Amino acid sequence: MNDTVAMVKAEGVHKSFGRNEVLKGIDLEVRPGEVMCVVGPSGSGKSTFLRCINHLEKINAGKLWVDGELVGYQQKGDKLYELRDREVAAKRREIGMVFQRFNLFPHMSAIENIVEAPCQVKGESKSVARERAMNLLDRVGLADRSRAYPRELSGGQQQRVAIARALAMEPKLMLFDEPTSALDPELVGDVLAVMRGLADDGMTMVVVTHEMGFAREVGDSLVFMDDGVVVEQGRPTDVINNPQHERTQRFLSRVVGTAQ
Amino acid sequence: MTGPSQHGDEQGKDARAATTTPAEQIVAVPVRHPGRWVAAAILLVLVAMLLNSLLTNPAWGWKIVGQFLFSERILAGLWVTIQLTFFAMLIGVVLGVIIAVMRLSKNPIVSGVAWTYAWFFRGTPVLVQVFFWSFIAKLYPYLSLGIPFGPEFVYFDSNILIPIFTGVVLGFGLNEAAYMSEIVRAGILSVDDGQTEAAEALGMTRMKIMRRIVLPQAMRVIIPPTGNETISMLKTTSIAAIVGAGDLFTNAQQIYGSNYQQIPLLVVASIWYLLMTSILSIGQYFLERRFSRGVLSGRGGFLGRGARSEV
Numbered sequence: 001m002n003d004t005v006a007m008v009k010a011e012g013v014h015k016s017f018g019r020n021e022v023l024k025g026i027d028l029e030v031r032p033g034e035v036m037c038v039v040g041p042s043g044s045g046k047s048t049f050l051r052c053i054n055h056l057e058k059i060n061a062g063k064l065w066v067d068g069e070l071v072g073y074q075q076k077g078d079k080l081y082e083l084r085d086r087e088v089a090a091k092r093r094e095i096g097m098v099f100q101r102f103n104l105f106p107h108m109s110a111i112e113n114i115v116e117a118p119c120q121v122k123g124e125s126k127s128v129a130r131e132r133a134m135n136l137l138d139r140v141g142l143a144d145r146s147r148a149y150p151r152e153l154s155g156g157q158q159q160r161v162a163i164a165r166a167l168a169m170e171p172k173l174m175l176f177d178e179p180t181s182a183l184d185p186e187l188v189g190d191v192l193a194v195m196r197g198l199a200d201d202g203m204t205m206v207v208v209t210h211e212m213g214f215a216r217e218v219g220d221s222l223v224f225m226d227d228g229v230v231v232e233q234g235r236p237t238d239v240i241n242n243p244q245h246e247r248t249q250r251f252l253s254r255v256v257g258t259a260q
Numbered sequence: 261m262t263g264p265s266q267h268g269d270e271q272g273k274d275a276r277a278a279t280t281t282p283a284e285q286i287v288a289v290p291v292r293h294p295g296r297w298v299a300a301a302i303l304l305v306l307v308a309m310l311l312n313s314l315l316t317n318p319a320w321g322w323k324i325v326g327q328f329l330f331s332e333r334i335l336a337g338l339w340v341t342i343q344l345t346f347f348a349m350l351i352g353v354v355l356g357v358i359i360a361v362m363r364l365s366k367n368p369i370v371s372g373v374a375w376t377y378a379w380f381f382r383g384t385p386v387l388v389q390v391f392f393w394s395f396i397a398k399l400y401p402y403l404s405l406g407i408p409f410g411p412e413f414v415y416f417d418s419n420i421l422i423p424i425f426t427g428v429v430l431g432f433g434l435n436e437a438a439y440m441s442e443i444v445r446a447g448i449l450s451v452d453d454g455q456t457e458a459a460e461a462l463g464m465t466r467m468k469i470m471r472r473i474v475l476p477q478a479m480r481v482i483i484p485p486t487g488n489e490t491i492s493m494l495k496t497t498s499i500a501a502i503v504g505a506g507d508l509f510t511n512a513q514q515i516y517g518s519n520y521q522q523i524p525l526l527v528v529a530s531i532w533y534l535l536m537t538s539i540l541s542i543g544q545y546f547l548e549r550r551f552s553r554g555v556l557s558g559r560g561g562f563l564g565r566g567a568r569s570e571v
Contacts, residue, residue: 093463
């Protein structure tokens with residue numbers, strides 16, 4: 001693993017909200033092209049960890065790298081310097097994020113949502129951004145809904161537009177924060193299919209999810225988190241079929257038991 | 261049939277039968293409402309008394325009202341009132357947005373200054389503030405541009421730089437900014453945090469997020485109370501008469517000051533104020549309707565954004 005730079009590398013990452021310690025030392029590594037699924041009970045810190053990766057949350061201790069660069073800080077000699085708003089924003093351009101509640105911009109149509117960041121952040125021309133946006137909408141199966149406003153779309157369609165919006169910035173890493181948890185059961189499949197396609201194309205992905213089927217079939221690795229620590233990680237089939245830790249066993253018996 | 265009991269089923273059948281055969285109309289004595297009749301009679305008498313007074317009391321001076329309603333001085337005053345309202349609201353809205361954004365800043369000095377501004381301008385009467393700006397030349401006879409506590413480059417005579425009209429506009433505008441800042445702040449806070457997060461995750465800077473994502477959505481909450489503020493401002497500008505700003509009320513006062521026809525000229529002013537606030541109310545109604553149409557049915561987004569068919 002020393003010949004390639006890890007896409008995401010975490011060393012002893014701690015995060016507290018006030019006196020509440022949510023992450024208690026996370027060590028992880030995501031290789032380029034890897035699809036890592038993160039599972040665990042609610043409140044285990046998995047979403048918080050994901051949000052640390054693109055600096056939506058500031059970590060209190062430890063170190064976090066994305067593609068070999070420190071997240072949120074710059075190291076000069078022994079000193080760490082906080083990055084400016086503009087510098088943090090620049091780094092986030094390379095990391096796409098998809099939220100549980102979609103967070104599409106309601107005052108913009110689907111295609112406007114997608115071209116917003118390429119035009120406003122990268123300064124791309126409208127025609128170029130539009131063309132790629134149409135390709136992306138086609139890819140997520142919504143080419144005919146480009147002019148629809150978010151409220152006119154179903155949850156599953158909104159989430160697929162949100163994925164297209166993140167992809168429009170041509171990120172090298174995609175973060176998914178429970179992307180199907182707010183969806184009606186019959187809409188989950190379309191979103192997972194889009195994510196599966198992304199994985200097949202070699203995108204590096206970190207997916208916080210409850211979809212054990214997706215984790216087993218698409219994931220390259222599975223991480224089980226509980227109470228702010230990584231309890232167990234390994235190949236998805238190994239972790240799911242043969243969990244070593246008692247906490248993993250308890251969690252899986254509840255999740256997999258009901259899912260199958 | 262969803263009726264759980266047999267009885268329910270029977271009712272359902274009856275209802276269906278009623279729709280197919282001509283129904284026999286119910287003939288019943290309606291409930292009497294003597295109280296309503298008494299109240300209506302009393303009101304009618306009062307309205308009749310008022311009308312009688314309006315028509316027969318010569319002090320209303322309807323002839324003089326008609327004579328002055330479209331007189332040059334009244335119309336000139338009307339124009340000044342419209343300008344005062346427009347410029348005061350312009351300052352109020354622009355400065356209000358700036359103060360609201362400052363108020364939400366993480367820098368304690370920036371947010372503290374914004375808080376103090378709102379505290380001061382909301383805590384003193386607008387009448388006093390207008391006086392203050394009219395007498396600003398007593399406080400600062402000269403205004404100059406230069407380095408703070410250092411050399412000055414340009415001098416202005418305050419009385420020339422800030423004539424009565426400008427002073428009054430500043431007085432109303434700066435006061436309005438304090439109220440508008442609260443309205444804008446409420447609008448900004450009404451926008452879901454997820455919107456900011458999504459924009460941050462896309463690599464947008466804070467300024468851009470505010471301008472492109474948050475403020476356009478906050479408009480939904482900001483527009484209705486801003487309409488109310490504009491209507492309120494139109495009436496409040498009559499305070500400018502106290503420093504003789506040449507607005508509608510100033511001119512009405514000046515006319516009755518010379519011809520002693522106070523009542524007719526107050527009627528003239530009232531008619532114009534009522535007409536203008538009515539026009540503004542109608543405008544506000546359409547603005548809000550257009551806007552809620554976007555939110556509720558969704559066709560075309562709000563503020564007619566969807567009217568632009570291309571991206």
